[in-house]
Amino acid sequence: MRKVQGQMPHPGVAPKGTDETAVYRLSDDSGRLLYVGIGRNPMNRWAAHADxxxxxxxxxxxxxxxxxxxxxAGAEERRALRQDDPAYNIHGTPKWGGIVSGHVRAELAVRRPCVERLAEAEG
Known part of the structure; x- marks a missing residue:
């Protein structure tokens, strides 16, 4: 395991022919954890996040x-998502269940009247 920290030096890229993978943690200026991610080229992932x-x-x-x-790396990312509760990760965090169930409830609310009308028509 090797660790790179800093403001903006290049964090490296996984060497070709290896399975090396990075877990990265992005924080704001107060140290609050914003996001945890995984990848073989963190700078490419960060460019995607920026866009x-x-x-x-x-x-x-x-x-x-x-x-x-x-x-x-995946095991560490999953641990960090569950335990460190980054502000902007959703999938794999404690927030995920509430978000998913909220979407399901909203979808059911939209579909329920249609199902009830169909049942009445068949009734």
Whole structure:
């Protein structure tokens, strides 16, 4: 395992022919954990986040830890998502169940009148 921390030095890229994978943690200037992610080229992932997410300008610091395999990195990412509760991760965090069940409730509310009308018509 190797660790890279800092404001913006390049965190590295997994060497070709290896399964090395990084887990990265992005924080704001107060140290609040914003996001935890995984990848073989963190800078590419960060570029995608910058293009897609409104929270990206809050990122002030990062920590990158490299693991020998994607499996090891994935286990650490899942642990961090469950225990560290990053502000902007959703999938795999304690927030996920509430969000999913909220979407399901909303979808059922939309579909219920249609199902009831269909049942009445068949009735």
């Amino acid at each position: 897609l997410h409104a929270w990206w300008p809050q990122v002030a610091a990062f920590e990158v830890t490299w693991y020998d395999s994607r499996g090891e």
